[in-house]
Amino acid sequence: MEAAAAEDCCVKVAVHVRPLIGDEKLQGCKDCVTVTPGKPQVQIGAHSFTFDHVYGSTASPPSSMFEECIVPLVDGLFQGYNATVLAYGQTGSGKTYTMGTGFKDGCQTGIIPQVMNALFTKIESLKHQIDFQLHVSFIEILKEEVRDLLDPTSLNKSDATSPNAGKVHVPGKPPIQIRESANGAITLAGSTEISVSTLKEMAACLEQGSLSRATGSTNMNNQSSRSHAIFTITLEQMLS
Numbered sequence: 001m002e003a004a005a006a007e008d009c010c011v012k013v014a015v016h017v018r019p020l021i022g023d024e025k026l027q028g029c030k031d032c033v034t035v036t037p038g039k040p041q042v043q044i045g046a047h048s049f050t051f052d053h054v055y056g057s058t059a060s061p062p063s064s065m066f067e068e069c070i071v072p073l074v075d076g077l078f079q080g081y082n083a084t085v086l087a088y089g090q091t092g093s094g095k096t097y098t099m100g101t102g103f104k105d106g107c108q109t110g111i112i113p114q115v116m117n118a119l120f121t122k123i124e125s126l127k128h129q130i131d132f133q134l135h136v137s138f139i140e141i142l143k144e145e146v147r148d149l150l151d152p153t154s155l156n157k158s159d160a161t162s163p164n165a166g167k168v169h170v171p172g173k174p175p176i177q178i179r180e181s182a183n184g185a186i187t188l189a190g191s192t193e194i195s196v197s198t199l200k201e202m203a204a205c206l207e208q209g210s211l212s213r214a215t216g217s218t219n220m221n222n223q224s225s226r227s228h229a230i231f232t233i234t235l236e237q238m239l240s
């Protein structure tokens with residue numbers, strides 16, 4: 001009974017265990033997370049924690065995360081369902097790496113770039129029966145402020161010497177507001193929504209916003225004020 005209830009639950013929790021990185025190895029750090037063989041379970045000291053999936057370390061390879069956790073969500077989009085993928089963890093635990101919003105050295109691995117690929121592959125296969133319209137928005141929440149990472153009028157934060165660098169929104173433009181509509185949908189009133197028709201265009205939005213965010217963090221972020229990035233894809237379908 002419990003197993004059936006877990007199977008039906010629309011929220012799944014997966015752990016992505018990252019390996020030790022350069023500095024940690026140099027400092028002689030040791031892995032503190034052990035994967036229980038054959039189970040979606042990790043052990044930290046005397047405590048065991050069970051999840052829907054565990055990836056990395058001696059668990060399933062991270063490459064299977066997309067197939068097992070994300071592909072069903074992408075398929076669901078084409079049936080009219082909404083889906084959210086949320087990365088949660090302490091600073092440096094690998095959220096940006098896992099989601100693919102880092103864009104280090106043009107690297108495009110991670111969940112969001114793979115979702116974009118899967119979306120356009122599916123659209124390509126259905127385009128003779130269905131017309132698609134896609135929009136993306138990309139925002140960052142820093143403390144109580146919402147920043148529009150795709151706002152074409154906001155200053156590129158690489159211009160850190162500008163007196164306006166790091167401002168949350170441009171003068172005269174109302175701040176973005178997070179609202180809940182009558183049917184319970186959460187909207188970001190005032191955020192830039194870019195219409196995209198190709199994978200290249202969508203990837204450019206992710207890259208533009210990611211770079212804007214990464215540069216911004218130099219100016220605005222520190223350990224006590226981490227920011228949260230939200231990349232939203234809206235898919236509309238009409239029979240052609």
Ligand SMILES: Nc1ncnc2c1ncn2[C@@H]1O[C@H](COP(=O)(O)OP(=O)(O)OP(=O)(O)O)[C@@H](O)[C@H]1O
Nearest residue numbers: 017018019021090091092093094095096097098226
């Ligand atoms: N699975 C992984 N394999 C290899 N390296 C990883 C992995 N996950 C994260 N890293 C590396 O660990 C470092 C920290 O990861 P990342 O920046 O994604 O953390 P974060 O949780 O987004 O941190 P913050 O909350 O401070 O933004 C980066 O150098 C990243 O490249």
